[in-house]
Amino acid sequence: MTTSETLIAFNDAITRADLVALGALVAPDHVFIDPAGHEVRGKDDVLAAWRGFFAAFPGYRNVFEDIHAEGAHAMIRGHSVCDDPRLAGPALWRVEVIEDSVTVWHVMEDTEENRRSIGL
Template sequence: MNTRDPKLTVLQFNEYINNQDADELGKLLSEGTKLVEGEETTKTGKAEVEISWIEFFKLVPDYRNHFTRIESKGDRVVVIGFSTCSNELLAGPALWTASVKDDLIDEWRILEDTRENRASLGIN
């Protein structure tokens, strides 16, 4: 059970991403956390996901997420925004969803900002 608004956990998690602070980011991951890109789970488990973020930060040191809208329904948080970085493939509009359990990120999903994905998330 969450003791605080799940949006606050997601905002804190994103701050750690933007600061490339893998140590603090790791403290917000549940033991069974999943990192999902599109429809595919790319990493599962706290250790594997944390290592993935560390490697990502080394590869893309200027990566930043910018949230323009954040909503939650229960433990699920949906975010609209965009990413900036020197890698053109990673920069641009994006959607994120997070499942927050016990004030920890249990799943972090990154999606393309498409009409279909917005519809599936119930975003106008």
Template sequence: MPDSIMPGSDALAGERTQPPGERVDRTAGETALALVTAIHRHDFGALEELLAPEHVLVDAVGAEVRGAPAALEAWRTYLGWFPDYEMKIERRFESEGRVALFGVASGTYAGATSPARGRWAIPAAWLAEARGGRVTRWQVFADNQPVRAILERAAAEGVS
């Protein structure tokens, strides 16, 4: 079944995350999509509520960020670099607390000399594990060479 979650999407409008410490009966898929929505909205309060204390964030090169506070800071940094970052989710599969999301990730590097020189879009997949309405693991699978090339070009041009 196709899902399309884009910034500003009303697919999860009105859905709020749980108050801190309160258990929510929400599927892993619903929890993962709530995380996507919080990222699109730069809603760090919702992100904080959605990240389990033991959360592990794994980027596309396999680097791990452990713990909710560190993951939240990583998202703040990433969304500062790519303020229009979006995940267009085209497919979703869910089984036993795990959710696989497939689609396209895109954004524009805020430090580029022009939006055209900083824009990228790549096929991507995400694997989420969730329990009790919180995401315990979020892993990205993508060939982010286009993103690295933009960052390297900006560095060579003296832009940070």
């Protein structure tokens, strides 16, 4: 798969709250970074975090409006949909994919500064 195909499959798994599909795409050394800069490292811990997230926020999904992928790296602009307003709204993602596995999933607030920092 291409980087774009992999990150879209990863996001589709998030939309479906499908931990099996997500687990097939998470690299063993995966790093998840939330907008506050908190990190979760390692496949088992990341999947445990997603399990709790899906239970707490059913129906959460990301809508990608603009994907820029080059090699293993992708920058995405879009928005999140969630009943909880803290998680709904514009967002940016920085993603790294190696050998069809997502190694970095970094969610950021959609600000001009963050857009510049990831090249959007």
